[in-house]
Amino acid sequence: MPGVKVFVDTNVLLYIHDRKNPDKRERARAWLEILALQDRAQINLQVLNELTYVFLRKKWFDSPTIAFAIVDQFAAFGDRPLDQADVECARTLHMKTAYSWWDCLLLASAIELKCRYFLSEDLHDGHAIEGLTIVNPFLHRAGDILPL
Template sequence: MPGGRAFLDSNIPLYLIGSDLTKAAVADGLILAGGTISLQVLAEVATVARRKHALSWDEIEDVLGVLREVCDVVELTSRMFSHAVELARQTGYALDDCQIIAAALASGCDVLYSEDMQDGHEIDGVLTIRNPFKI
């Protein structure tokens, strides 16, 4: 985590159960460094693990357990949701993505690792979105 706290979007831990070994290694390093995630990230990981990777619920619980053990987990609050709506209006990102951004900001993170949003985009002057797979 260069310089501070990192927030991980759901696509980062999902590479741990995918077939791309290069991205899995990057994701593993980010997760083991200890980041912050939200309950939304856990829910998205579970949904994709079940639908796209056909993991059993026991396997999904194992993955979620590791994430909860290694990462700080934050809950979405009403204030964070309101901020997410405003961020969606300002940035044009989907509300789901803006909930991730709002959680990262509320957690005091200065970097958000995501493959889905614009690499280098700075939010509110304090949070920078980084694609850890971009070379």
């Protein structure tokens, strides 16, 4: 599956900097390393904003400047804003699923970006919707899902 794109949910990026859960931190890092090396990771502006919000609200770093610098590094995976097509798709997804509105916006963006997988701990592992399959990174290793 060359070129298979994987949309990365905010929670996976947060775990990379989680000091309280080293097992999840290492699993999230392993996934991100492979996705970055293979140029498969995708995110959007919503993910970057959610990440910034949590970093600042929980004061994970000594300075907001550090939080902003980390978020800026993740922007290499994408910073596409939501558009009306995403909103329309999210509405359809919301009507079909029990997912929150915010999750539906991310799923819609992943679909618009033509991702095959959606990496998230928060949604139903294995659920396939509109050609997108949700993968819990703490239940699967990247090598189980993607050819390495």
